[in-house]
Amino acid sequence: MKHQRAARPSLALPIAAFAAMTLALGAVPASASAAPPPPAPPSAPPSVDACRLPAAVGGLGSGFPVDDQALPAVGTLKAALLLVDFDDHPASPGSAPEAVANLASGAEYLERVSGGRLDVTTTASDGWVRMPEPSTSYPFERGLSYADHVRYIGDAIAAADDTFDFSDVDVVWVTATKEAPNITYSPTTNFLDVTADGNHLTHAVTFGYDQWRWGGLVLAHESGHTLGLPDLYLFEAPPEDPGNYHAAVGGWDLMGLISGAGPEYFAWHRWQLGWIDDDQVVCAGPRRTTSARLAPVARSGDASPGKDAMVVYPLSATRAVVVENRQPVGYDEGIGARGALVYTVDASVRSGEGPVRVVDSTPGSADGLDDAPFAAGSSWTEPTTGAVLTFRAGPAGTLKVTVKP
Ligand SMILES: [Zn+2]
Structure with a gap:
């Protein structure tokens, strides 16, 4: 029984591979052309909708859509x-x-x-x-x-x-x-x-x-x-880091710290507001390796950014990992470290309670989150899924990101 069933996965191969295989076997009955078309490969990339975390709190937050009391951002x-x-x-x-x-x-x-x-x-x-x-x-x-x-x-x-x-x-x-x-x-x-x-x-x-x-x-x-965005500084400092109201995102977004070195809005915010398009968002799935070439976030609103704005890797119905490319251009011109900025977004967390949290590539360093970006050539393992994210330099300030579940 098991042996007979083992023949079925060939139906999942792409059409070209199926035809090549039948030619090689050389004994295909004429009726084979009437066989149902092979189903889509199981590794098809997920729709960007799978990454559009639905809002799970009322008021200002990081889910979709923004609060209905917000004014249109376009x-x-x-x-x-x-x-x-x-x-x-x-x-x-x-x-x-x-x-x-x-x-x-x-x-x-x-x-x-x-x-x-x-x-x-x-x-x-x-x-x-x-x-x-x-x-x-x-x-x-x-x-x-x-x-x-x-x-x-x-x-x-x-x-x-x-x-x-x-x-x-x-x-x-x-x-x-x-x-x-x-x-x-x-x-x-x-x-x-x-x-x-x-x-x-x-x-x-x-x-x-x-x-x-x-x-x-x-x-x-x-x-x-x-326009509906939450505060990203913390209304209460974490007990393990007394007095640090900027423990969640440091100076990496205007909603976190107005005087921060990198006050460009996160790519996630721009997506929430309709300032980047769905086709600039690369949604990584749990069963296939996903790659993207990211333009600097400050360039994502250009008429032809040419490259993607962010990679999103969902962890649950309300949480996702986001990777964006931060380079010293635009309002980010004063940043002290460049590269892949990795953060988690949680659509169930309220304004001021840390809906976005930056992952520090150098935990414990004296510079706090100022040196949080992952440099080209480095990688990071997401602790709850074991997915490995790697970051490589591309031309013209772009960054190649690969997510391997
Ligand atoms: Zn505020």
Whole structure:
């Protein structure tokens, strides 16, 4: 019995191999041409859908699709930029252009990193808008509540409404004068509930004094939340690494550390946002060796990147290993180590709890995750599956990645 069944696997061979074999046997009955076509080889690469981890938490996260409260990341994002000052901290004369210019670099980041798929149009208020309350009535330094924050945004919109047209606005940006350092930081809400000029406004970011430390990239970080991305720094430092809020991704993504050396968005984020296409994603399966040639992540939005953006190797229904190529180009120009950046994505982990975690190629080194990328010529064994990932240099800064299950 077993011997007879053993003949069947030949049906799984590709057609050409089957024909060659029958010719070699030389005794094929004419009726053989009526045999059913051989089934697809069992080693067919999985569809990219197998790598598109479905969201397993509500709100901001790393699964697909992004939260339904997020604004579209493709198309035009129309922003109202309200410059506000206060009776107790009036803006200095002539300071409006500086405030506009600081945040403009963040909008430029979004346009560049999206490969032009997101077009940000910013309309600034005509000079400074005086808030109805002194700056001290908005307790940014004393535990700002959600109610305080939406009151601040609502006051800014009301103060500007006489001279500003909100009828076509997607997101409201409120930036406080540099003279009010007690407006300390820059939070975001995707749940505003204010109507102005007949438009229901739902998304807002307010920029405080920290923008002068971070630079305009704080706008790009906060806009990441507007578009549905999670925080990748840790809201609580790990017990084994006290005080290290950047233990998950270090400085390798803007959602992890605005001042990091490599603030390009992860390829995974770009895929979530629709900034790279499915055909730039190589989905590795559990039963066949998969290879890809990766362009630097900073080039993935180019009109013709020519090469793949990332390799994804699913570990479970919610987890996957991702490999991308980080080179000192674009916003990554200051990185200290280059090569294959490997990380895990978990679509069941919430914002601020480590939905993305970078694998350190040099665990225990003094540089933390700064030297995390795997250099060309090295390899890594995924500990839960035993899959071996190898990394080799290709031409023009590309990186050849092979996943061998
Ligand atoms: Zn954030």
